[in-house]
Amino acid sequence: xxxxxxxxxxxxxxxxxxxxxxxxxxxxxxxxxxxxxxxxxxxxxxxxxxxxxxxxxxxxxxxxxxxxxxxxxxxxxxxxxxxxxxxxxxxxxxxxxxxxxxxxxxxxxxxxxxxxxxxxxxxxxxxxxxxxxxxxxxxxxxxxxxxxxxxxxxxxxxxxxxxxxxxxxxxxxxxxxxxxxxxxxxxxxxxxxxxxxxxxxxxxxxxxxxxxxxxxxxxxxxxxxxxxxxxxxxxxxxxxxxxxxxxxxxxxxxxxxxxxxxxxxxxxxxxxxxxxxxxxxxxxxxxxxxxxxxxxxxxxxxxxxxxxxxxxxxxx
Amino acid sequence: xxxxxxxxxxxxxxxxxxxxxxxxxxxxxxxxxxxxxxxxxxxxxxxxxxxxxxxxxxxxxxxxxxxxxxxxxxxxxxxxxxxxxxxxxxxxxxxxxxxxxxxxxxxxxxxxxxxxxxxxxxxxxxxxxxxxxxxxxxxxxxxxxxxxxxxxxxxxxxxxxxxxxxxxxxxxxxxxxxxxxxxxxxxxxxxxxxxxxxxxxxxxxxxxxxxxxxxxxxxxxxxxxxxxxxxxxxxxxxxxxxxxxxxxxxxxxxxxxxxxxxxxxxxxxxxxxxxxxxxxx
Ligand SMILES: [Zn+2]
Numbered sequence: 001x002x003x004x005x006x007x008x009x010x011x012x013x014x015x016x017x018x019x020x021x022x023x024x025x026x027x028x029x030x031x032x033x034x035x036x037x038x039x040x041x042x043x044x045x046x047x048x049x050x051x052x053x054x055x056x057x058x059x060x061x062x063x064x065x066x067x068x069x070x071x072x073x074x075x076x077x078x079x080x081x082x083x084x085x086x087x088x089x090x091x092x093x094x095x096x097x098x099x100x101x102x103x104x105x106x107x108x109x110x111x112x113x114x115x116x117x118x119x120x121x122x123x124x125x126x127x128x129x130x131x132x133x134x135x136x137x138x139x140x141x142x143x144x145x146x147x148x149x150x151x152x153x154x155x156x157x158x159x160x161x162x163x164x165x166x167x168x169x170x171x172x173x174x175x176x177x178x179x180x181x182x183x184x185x186x187x188x189x190x191x192x193x194x195x196x197x198x199x200x201x202x203x204x205x206x207x208x209x210x211x212x213x214x215x216x217x218x219x220x221x222x223x224x225x226x227x228x229x230x231x232x233x234x235x236x237x238x239x240x241x242x243x244x245x246x247x248x249x250x251x252x253x254x255x256x257x258x259x260x261x262x263x264x265x266x267x268x269x270x271x272x273x274x275x276x277x278x279x280x281x282x283x284x285x286x287x288x289x290x291x292x293x294x295x296x297x298x299x300x301x302x303x304x305x306x307x308x309x310x311x312x313x314x315x316x
Numbered sequence: 317x318x319x320x321x322x323x324x325x326x327x328x329x330x331x332x333x334x335x336x337x338x339x340x341x342x343x344x345x346x347x348x349x350x351x352x353x354x355x356x357x358x359x360x361x362x363x364x365x366x367x368x369x370x371x372x373x374x375x376x377x378x379x380x381x382x383x384x385x386x387x388x389x390x391x392x393x394x395x396x397x398x399x400x401x402x403x404x405x406x407x408x409x410x411x412x413x414x415x416x417x418x419x420x421x422x423x424x425x426x427x428x429x430x431x432x433x434x435x436x437x438x439x440x441x442x443x444x445x446x447x448x449x450x451x452x453x454x455x456x457x458x459x460x461x462x463x464x465x466x467x468x469x470x471x472x473x474x475x476x477x478x479x480x481x482x483x484x485x486x487x488x489x490x491x492x493x494x495x496x497x498x499x500x501x502x503x504x505x506x507x508x509x510x511x512x513x514x515x516x517x518x519x520x521x522x523x524x525x526x527x528x529x530x531x532x533x534x535x536x537x538x539x540x541x542x543x544x545x546x547x548x549x550x551x552x553x554x555x556x557x558x559x560x561x562x563x564x565x566x567x568x569x570x571x572x573x574x575x576x577x578x579x580x581x582x583x584x585x586x587x588x589x590x591x592x593x594x595x596x597x
Contacts, residue, residue: 158523160543160551165561168571170523170542177496177524197480198492198523198542205493219480219489219520224547229402229482244398244485253397255486305497306458308490309451310397313390314325 007046007265010039043264050214053237055246056222058214059193060156063268065275067094067109067152070192073271074279075100075107085137088130092123092155093203095138100150101283106142108135108203109152112193125194126159129167132176132202139179148186148286151203156221158199173202180205181305186289186297188282190260191215191247192267207301208285209255211247212274213262217255218245255308258285324411325420327387330377342366358579367537367578371417372424372441375474375514379582380428380437388436389425390459394452400483409483413444421452422477425460427467431586433593436464437472442516447477449521450484454491457525458498461509465501470508470589475526478544479519492524499528508592510585513538513563513572531588532572534563535581540571 014035021028050058058064071078075098083089094111097104110127113119135151142149158169180187180203189206195217211217225239226232244250247259260281263270289297339348344366354361358378359368370378376385393410400406414420422444427436438460440447449457457473464471480488502509511529513522516539523542526532534540541561548554559565566572576584 158542160548161554162548162556162560165541165543165548165565166569168527168569170518171527171571173523173542174492174496174525174527177493178500178528181493181497181500197489198520201489201492202523205496217486217489219485220482225402225482227546231403239402242398242400242402243482250486253486255490302497302501305490305493308494309454309487310395310484311392311451311455312395313392315391 003046004265007039007042010035010042014039046265051237052240052243052246052249053222055214056216056240058266059216061266061268062112062114064193065267065271066114067111067154067192069271070152070275070278071096071098071107071109073275074282075105078107081138081141082134084130084133086130086133088128088133090123090128090131090134091121092125092159093127093131093135095134097147100286101279103286104147105150105286106138106147107150107152108138110155110200110203112154123159125155126157127155127199127202128159128164129169129172132158132169132172135176135203136179139183143183143185146185148188148289149183149206150282150286151187151189151206153189153191153195153200153204153217154193155196155199156194157196158202170198173198176202177205181301184294184298186286186292187301188285188289190278190282191217191256192278196221205305207289207297207304208257210258210260210281210285211250211256212260212267212278213247214266215247216245217247217250218243324414325391325393328373328389328419328424328426329387330373330385340368342368360578369442370514371443372419372439372476375476376424376426376428376437376439378578379439379472379474379585380426380430380435381432384429386427387425388427388460388463389420389423389456392452392455393420394450394484396483397451397487398483398485400485402483406483409445417441417444419444421456422447422449423453423456425456425463427463430472430582430589433586433589434467434469435472435589436460436467436469437474439474440476440521442476442478445481445483446479447475447521448479448481448488449477449491449495450481450488451491453481454488454494457491457495461498461502464507465505468507470510470592471502472510472512472585472589473525473529474512474514475517475521476514477518477521477526478516479521479523489520492520495525496528499525503530508589510588512581512585513540513566515539518542518544518561527571531574533574533576533581533584533588534566534572536563536575536577538563538566540566 112125187206345364
């Protein structure tokens with residue numbers, strides 16, 4: 001049995017040998033490549049058949065690239081725009097102008113914090129009503145000038161609290177969904193980490209819905225489902241499996257359009273690899289949507305969501 | 317393929333069941349009250365004024381003109397797309413819910429009239445898995461709005477739901493988008509959508525279709541909000557005020573247009589629908 005710590009230790013050992021090899025001209029190459037093969041094998045064993053709960057943990061791994069990492073790496077010239085114009089600026093949902101492969105786009109993205117201070121500022125990526133109001137304002141801006149919208153989803157869920165309820169978080173989510181559906185520009189949503197419930201759907205009702213391989217998208221957190229349906233917090237692993245919240249599951253179910261591959265062990269294991277795959281997918285999907293007339297776009301978007309769901313039809 | 321042993325879809329009619337009890341005990345004042353009198357009194361205790369919990373049948377009966385009910389639902393029943401099993405398999409939960417409520421799903425969809433004004437009306441049944449919105453409810457709501465477009469009449473939705481149906485995973489979640497998409501069509505057709513929020517209107521239902529009414533009326537005693545007390549307590553351990561997520565809280569915070577007492581709901585609906593009706597003035 002191997003776990004992540006074993007891998008980390010082995011990795012460190014290889015690095016140490018490499019440095020020794022370089023510094024002292026020792027002939028350690030054979031030893032190094034043997035260890036590297038061992039490492040690759042262990043990594044495959046550990047990650048190739050990831051359980052759903054392990055995927056949940058990877059999706060929430062704080063080492064994972066966040067929205068701003070993608071924005072900095074894949075887009076150029078990000079120019080952040082603040083404020084909902086109604087008295088608030090939610091730091092858990094950031095918006096701005098940017099270029100993707102030479103094309104002007106508007107970004108709407110959920111952003112988690114990297115440290116306790118930033119998490120306090122960004123509410124751990126949990127969006128409040130003012131965040132969704134800002135999103136709607138920016139959608140209208142994008143529409144006015146014909147800029148496609150790229151939305152990056154990474155939230156445990158909308159912020160649950162008195163402040164949120166007093167400002168009608170449910171109504172804010174509903175308005176944001178409605179705007180996403182009505183907006184007359186191409187829209188692509190990518191779930192890069194956690195796609196938590198209504199808080200994710202609010203900016204996810206797009207022409208294309210993509211998911212990183214280890215991202216999750218769920219009606220409720222496995223913890224919440226375990227508590228409500230199994231009446232036991234210990235049953236999170238079962239809940240994670242039952243909810244079918246992984247990207248491969250959701251691709252199979254026809255809920256999402258595409259899975260963006262990640263390196264073994266998750267996006268944080270090889271960030272440049274995941275950035276490249278992310279960019280390739282985004283550019284390709286955007287080019288594809290760019291060929292459609294507004295009418296086609298809206299009709300296809302409508303049909304996509306009008307038919308979503310599974311039920312049995314019986315004769316009367 | 318159907319997951320049920322028997323055909324479980326059937327048209328709903330409002331005929332009374334034969335085995336009804338004659339007397340009810342009021343939870344509030346403890347009095348035994350004559351059921352018929354309670355019915356005639358909008359399901360309000362004649363002794364103390366407490367609201368009795370309404371089934372979807374009772375609710376729709378309390379709102380529409382007598383003899384105007386016609387089930388216009390689609391002949392569909394829930395599937396089990398995830399093969400979901402928690403403490404019991406989802407198909408078993410569905411069968412139990414059908415047995416308990418005598419309904420094929422958690423919503424009744426009918427064409428009817430309110431004060432002679434034709435409407436399409438959907439009423440959720442809270443006792444059917446918490447009135448949760450899965451693929452069937454989402455489809456029926458959409459179908460209801462499309463029927464309203466077809467008939468050129470308003471759409472009324474009476475919500476009583478804890479939110480999205482967890483057992484249908486992402487499919488349930490995306491019913492929020494689906495119902496919103498059709499709601500946008502109804503708006504383009506310039507047909508009114510009156511959303512009535514009752515106890516409870518929460519989660520994915522409150523965060524989508526129920527909050528998108530042209531007019532939103534809450535029944536007194538409703539519970540309205542997105543995240544429940546339990547989630548809020550567990551996530552941020554915040555003290556919540558006494559009136560949290562009541563209809564008064566919703567009114568105070570601008571989430572709804574009006575609050576109506578149960579006995580006023582029908583006349584309020586009639587008045588609002590009358591205002592929107594074409595060619596009446
Ligand atoms: Zn009483």
